[in-house]
Amino acid sequence: xxxxxxxxxxxxxxxxLVLVAGIVMILLQVFPNILYSQVKEVTVLKNGSQTxxxxxxxxxxxxMQYYFFNLTNPAEVLDGDKPAVxxxxxxxxxxYRPMTDVEFLENGTKVAALNPxxxxxxxxxxxxxxxxxxxxxxxxxATVMQKYKDSIFGSVISTIMxxxxxxxxxxxxxxxxxxxxxxxxxxxxxxxxxxxxxxxGLFYMMNATDDGAxxxxxxxxxxxxxxxxxxxxxxxxxxxxxxxxxxxxNGTIGASFHAxxxxxxxxxLFSSDLCRSLYAxxxxxxxxxxxxxxxxxxxSEVFANVTVNPANxxxxxxxxxxxxxxxxxxxxxxxxxxxxxxxPHFYQTDEKFVQDIFGMRPNKENHxxxxxxxxxxxxxxxEYGRVLCVxxxxxxxxxxxxxxxxxxxxxxx
Numbered sequence: 433x434x435x436x437x438x439x440x441x442x443x444x445x446x447x448x449l450v451l452v453a454g455i456v457m458i459l460l461q462v463f464p465n466i467l468y469s470q471v472k473e474v475t476v477l478k479n480g481s482q483t484x485x486x487x488x489x490x491x492x493x494x495x496m497q498y499y500f501f502n503l504t505n506p507a508e509v510l511d512g513d514k515p516a517v518x519x520x521x522x523x524x525x526x527x528y529r530p531m532t533d534v535e536f537l538e539n540g541t542k543v544a545a546l547n548p549x550x551x552x553x554x555x556x557x558x559x560x561x562x563x564x565x566x567x568x569x570x571x572x573x574a575t576v577m578q579k580y581k582d583s584i585f586g587s588v589i590s591t592i593m594x595x596x597x598x599x600x601x602x603x604x605x606x607x608x609x610x611x612x613x614x615x616x617x618x619x620x621x622x623x624x625x626x627x628x629x630x631x632x633g634l635f636y637m638m639n640a641t642d643d644g645a646x647x648x649x650x651x652x653x654x655x656x657x658x659x660x661x662x663x664x665x666x667x668x669x670x671x672x673x674x675x676x677x678x679x680x681x682n683g684t685i686g687a688s689f690h691a692x693x694x695x696x697x698x699x700x701l702f703s704s705d706l707c708r709s710l711y712a713x714x715x716x717x718x719x720x721x722x723x724x725x726x727x728x729x730x731x732s733e734v735f736a737n738v739t740v741n742p743a744n745x746x747x748x749x750x751x752x753x754x755x756x757x758x759x760x761x762x763x764x765x766x767x768x769x770x771x772x773x774x775x776p777h778f779y780q781t782d783e784k785f786v787q788d789i790f791g792m793r794p795n796k797e798n799h800x801x802x803x804x805x806x807x808x809x810x811x812x813x814x815e816y817g818r819v820l821c822v823x824x825x826x827x828x829x830x831x832x833x834x835x836x837x838x839x840x841x842x843x844x845x
Contacts, residue, residue: 644665
């Protein structure tokens with residue numbers, strides 16, 4: 433039994449500690465709620481606000497890096513052998529993507545804008561110059577051969593290719609492959625079809641241009657709608673795919689997200705380059721430049737075939753013509769060019785595709801698409817959007833320069 437003064441003192445100290453602990457617990461609960469509430473209020477697209485200025489002119493530098501697969505055995509491929517490629521890159525470009533022609537709609541609940549992108553070559557961040565030469569598939573030739581393979585025009589194409597000494601594989605500058613060049617075959621065909629553009633590039637007419645008018649939600653009515661796409665090119669959905677679900681335009685364009693993101697959320701994105709919407713889920717906590725963040729990655733089901741994910745049936749084009757997991761036929765939105773998209777090096781696709789091309793070495797660290805994002809703010813720290821462009825060449829009935837074109841899938845970049 434203690435003496436009374438000491439008992440009173442001890443009891444007083446205990447009460448103070450309990451009181452302090454209680455206050456701390458209350459503050460730990462209240463302060464985050466206050467902080468989150470304030471963050472939600474400021475993450476609204478409102479003319480003159482800091483949030484609007486950052487959205488309109490993103491201050492953080494954005495870089496696009498391109499890697500090419502240089503074909504080393506073109507003659508053997510024409511004889512039926514597997515392609516052998518060597519990856520060359522990166523070729524790095526600084527991307528500038530301001531929002532222009534901004535107009536607030538419907539009492540500030542929506543914002544219309546264009547998002548032109550300009551690319552400037554960064555030599556010091558690249559393996560070489562834009563003058564480096566790459567041997568790859570002659571995409572214009574492959575496209576017109578595929579398009580007219582069952583028509584009388586096919587023999588005309590074969591004759592022109594022989595006369596122009598144009599083969600199925602050609603060597604071009606990196607800069608030309610990306611941004612465009614005058615193609616000899618297309619120029620010759622233009623005499624028969626005047627509407628045909630005689631220039632080609634993987635991103636031809638996509639530098640210093642926009643991909644169409646957007647209408648975004650401002651987030652004023654619901655903070656989770658911040659910069660979510662309401663319409664693209666005046667439409668609320670796409671028309672390339674065979675189901676309403678696959679044609680949906682979901683999420684943001686990936687440059688920003690709503691505030692206060694939780695680990696349980698699914699982040700939705702729309703990509704006009706991929707011609708579809710996709711989504712990502714929380715994978716793990718990360719640190720980016722000593723700042724904590726969340727990493728979100730698209731689950732394998734996003735690009736799974738219909739056996740694994742029946743919801744992807746709409747991406748089978750023509751309807752019922754379904755590809756293996758990890759592959760997306762985008763010919764319907766790429767002027768009928770026989771182009772299939774895949775993760776780089778066929779990461780997370782059927783092993784048979786990896787084996788079909790010598791030089792494929794898929795791994796998670798280098799080839800996974802992921803987003804590292806601040807869970808409180810609305811901007812990502814880093815976004816790694818990775819995709820392999822694959823040209824699907826079908827066996828043709830005609831011979832090109834004395835060689836019958838065999839079936840082959842060849843990675844481009």
